[in-house]
Amino acid sequence: MNRVQVRIEKAGYGDLMVVPHLEFAVSGGELLVLLGPNGAGKTTSLRALVGTVDVSRRTLRLDDRDLSRLSTWQLAHAGVAFVPDGARCFANATVEENLRGAFEALRPRGAQGERRRLLDTVFNLFPILHQRQGQLAGSMSGGQRQMLAIARALMIEPKLLILDEPSAGLAPKLVEELFEALGRIKDSAGCAILMAEQNFAAAMGIADSCLVLDEGHVALAGPAAEIRHNERLRVAYLGL
Amino acid sequence: MTIASVSQAVLLSLTIAGLYAAVAAGLTLTVGVTRIINFAHGEFVMLGAFLTYWLHTRYALSPWLGMAASGVALGLFSMLVYRVFLARVLKQDEHNQLLATLGLSILLLNIAVILWSPDPRVMQAPALLPSLRLGDVSIPGNNFAVALVGLTLFLVMLWIKTHTRYGTQMRFASDDPELALHAGINVDRVFELSFVIGGAAAGVSGGLVALVLYVQPTVGVDLVIRAFAIIALGGLGNIPGALVGAAILALAEGLTSTFVPQGGSWGFGVAFLLLLLVLIVRPSGLFGKQVQT
Numbered sequence: 001m002n003r004v005q006v007r008i009e010k011a012g013y014g015d016l017m018v019v020p021h022l023e024f025a026v027s028g029g030e031l032l033v034l035l036g037p038n039g040a041g042k043t044t045s046l047r048a049l050v051g052t053v054d055v056s057r058r059t060l061r062l063d064d065r066d067l068s069r070l071s072t073w074q075l076a077h078a079g080v081a082f083v084p085d086g087a088r089c090f091a092n093a094t095v096e097e098n099l100r101g102a103f104e105a106l107r108p109r110g111a112q113g114e115r116r117r118l119l120d121t122v123f124n125l126f127p128i129l130h131q132r133q134g135q136l137a138g139s140m141s142g143g144q145r146q147m148l149a150i151a152r153a154l155m156i157e158p159k160l161l162i163l164d165e166p167s168a169g170l171a172p173k174l175v176e177e178l179f180e181a182l183g184r185i186k187d188s189a190g191c192a193i194l195m196a197e198q199n200f201a202a203a204m205g206i207a208d209s210c211l212v213l214d215e216g217h218v219a220l221a222g223p224a225a226e227i228r229h230n231e232r233l234r235v236a237y238l239g240l
Numbered sequence: 241m242t243i244a245s246v247s248q249a250v251l252l253s254l255t256i257a258g259l260y261a262a263v264a265a266g267l268t269l270t271v272g273v274t275r276i277i278n279f280a281h282g283e284f285v286m287l288g289a290f291l292t293y294w295l296h297t298r299y300a301l302s303p304w305l306g307m308a309a310s311g312v313a314l315g316l317f318s319m320l321v322y323r324v325f326l327a328r329v330l331k332q333d334e335h336n337q338l339l340a341t342l343g344l345s346i347l348l349l350n351i352a353v354i355l356w357s358p359d360p361r362v363m364q365a366p367a368l369l370p371s372l373r374l375g376d377v378s379i380p381g382n383n384f385a386v387a388l389v390g391l392t393l394f395l396v397m398l399w400i401k402t403h404t405r406y407g408t409q410m411r412f413a414s415d416d417p418e419l420a421l422h423a424g425i426n427v428d429r430v431f432e433l434s435f436v437i438g439g440a441a442a443g444v445s446g447g448l449v450a451l452v453l454y455v456q457p458t459v460g461v462d463l464v465i466r467a468f469a470i471i472a473l474g475g476l477g478n479i480p481g482a483l484v485g486a487a488i489l490a491l492a493e494g495l496t497s498t499f500v501p502q503g504g505s506w507g508f509g510v511a512f513l514l515l516l517l518v519l520i521v522r523p524s525g526l527f528g529k530q531v532q533t
C-alpha cells in the first residue's frame with residue numbers, strides 16, 4: 001500500500017521556528033507536491049521529516065509501521081529515500097560506485113541479481129547514467145548529477161521518495177525529461193513521492209495533490225486538479 | 241661516494257620508508273575519513289612499540305606476534321578513545337578537535353614517561369628475516385622485515401578503502417557525511433571503524449618501531465610529524481600518495497644524513513623543509529586534487 005502519514009510540530013533552527021505545524025498524507029503511486037515561494041519553509045519541512053532539522057515533534061507512519069523514532073540513516077533502511085536540493089552526489093566516486101554503494105549500504109552481501117535488476121531500472125530511466133558509469137560524479141553536469149541523485153535514491157527501492165527541488169538549475173528540456181521519469185517511477189514502482197518544487201507548471205503536470213506553504217503556514221491544500229485552476233493561488237502565492 | 245655506498249643508503253632509506261608509510265597510511269585513512277587531525281596517532285605508535293618491546297623482553301614473545309598483538313590492542317584502545325572521547329568532540333568545531341587530540345597526545349606521552357621513564361630502550365630481538373644481499377650491498381633482516389610489513393600494512397589500508405563495502409562507505413562518509421546518512425550509512429559507525437583501523441595500523445607500526453628504532457616515550461612525536469609531512473606530500477586521504485610521500489621523505493633524510501657532513505642532525509629538519517615547500521608550492525599535495533570544492 002505504502003500509505004504515508006506525516007505530522008511535524010515546530011520545525012526550525014535554534015530559536016527560529018520556521019514551520020509551526022504541518023500535516024499531510026500521501027499514498028503509494030501518488031505524488032504530493034509542496035509549493036511555495038523562496039523561504040516558505042519547504043526545505044525545512046522536508047528536512048524535519050528526515051531528521052536533519054530540529055523539530056519538537058515528528059510523527060511518521062508508513063502503512064502500520066511507526067517510523068517516528070528512527071534517525072536519518074535508519075529511515076533509509078525503512079524505505080524512505082531523500083534527495084536533498086543541489087543535486088548532491090558522492091563527488092569523488094564514479095557513477096557506478098554511487099549507485100552500487102547506495103545499494104550495498106542497505107542490502108546483505110551477495111544480492112547480485114537484485115542489484116542488477118535495480119541498475120537496469122535506473123539505467124532505463126536515465127540512459128545517460130549507463131553511458132557515464134565510469135565517470136566521477138563530481139565531473140558531471142548539474143543535470144546529470146541530479147539524475148544520479150535520483151537514481152541513487154531509487155537503488156534502495158524506496159516506499160517513500162522525497163525530493164527537494166529536483167528541477168532547480170535544469171534546462172526546461174531536462175526538467176521535462178526528469179518529470180516524465182518521475183511520473184514513470186510513481187506509476188511503476190508504486191512508491192509514494194513527496195516533492196518540493198518552485199516550478200509550478202512542470203510540477204502540476206505530474207502531481208496528484210498539492211500543498212502550498214507560505215511563511216511556514218499551509219496556505220492551500222488539495223487535489224492538483226483543483227489547485228491547477230485556482231486563480232487565488234496563482235496570484236497570491238506563485239505570482240503567475 | 242661509491243655506487244655501493246649510494247645504493248646501500250638508498251635501500252636502507254627505502255626500508256625506513258616502509259615504516260613511515262605504515263604510520264602515514266593509518267593516519268591518512270583516519271584523517272581522510274573523519275577529518276580528525278589525530279596528533280595522538282604518534283602516541284598510539286609509541287604504545288605499540290612498548291607493547292611489542294615488553295611482550296618480547298618479559299615473555300619472549302616473537303616480535304611478529306608482538307606486532308599483531310599491538311595491532312589488536314591499539315585497535316581496541318582506539319575504539320575506547322573514540323567512544324568516550326572523540327565522538328563527543330567531533331560534534332564541536334575543528335579547533336576543539338585539534339586541541340583535544342593534541343591534549344590526548346601529550347597526556348599519553350606523559351603517562352608513558354611516568355610509567356617507563358624517558359630512557360631509550362633497545363629490543364634485543366633476533367633478526368626476523370635473513371639479511372638481504374645484493375652484490376656489495378646488504379640490508380639487515382629486521383630492516384627488510386620492516387619494509388615488508390610496512391608495505392603490506394599499506395596495501396591492506398588501500399584494499400580496505402577501494403575494495404570493501406566498508407571502504408565505499410568510508411569514502412561516502414568523507415565526501416558528504418550528511419548525504420551518506422541519507423543513503424542509509426551509519427556515519428558515526430563508519431567514522432569509528434576508520435579510527436579503529438587507523439589505530440590498529442598504528443599499533444602494528446609500533447611493532448616496526450621496536451625493531452629498528454629506540455623504544456622511548458617520545459618516539460611517536462617525530463613519527464607523527466613525519467606522517468603529517470608525508471600526508472601533505474601525498475595529498476590528504478590519498479593512500480597511494482602517502483607511499484610515494486614516504487619514499488621521498490625517507491630518501492631525502494637518508495641521503496642527507498649519509499652524504500652531507502654532520503647530516504645526521506639534519507634528518508628531521510629535512511622533513512620540515514619538505515613539508516613547508518609542499519605547502520607553499522602545492523598545498524593540495526603532489527597528487528592531491530588542485531581544486532578543492
Ligand SMILES: Nc1ncnc2c1ncn2[C@@H]1O[C@H](COP(=O)(O)OP(=O)(O)OP(=O)(O)O)[C@@H](O)[C@H]1O
Pocket residue numbers: 013016018036037038039040041042043044045198
Ligand atoms: N540553516 C539555517 N539556519 C537558520 N535559518 C535557516 C536555515 N535554513 C533556512 N533557514 C530559514 O528558514 C526559512 C525557510 O527556509 P527554507 O529553506 O525551508 O525555504 P524553502 O521553502 O526551501 O525556500 P527555497 O525555495 O528558496 O529553497 C527561511 O527564512 C530561511 O532563512
Ligand SMILES: [Mg+2]
Pocket residue numbers: 042043044085164165
Ligand atoms: Mg529549499
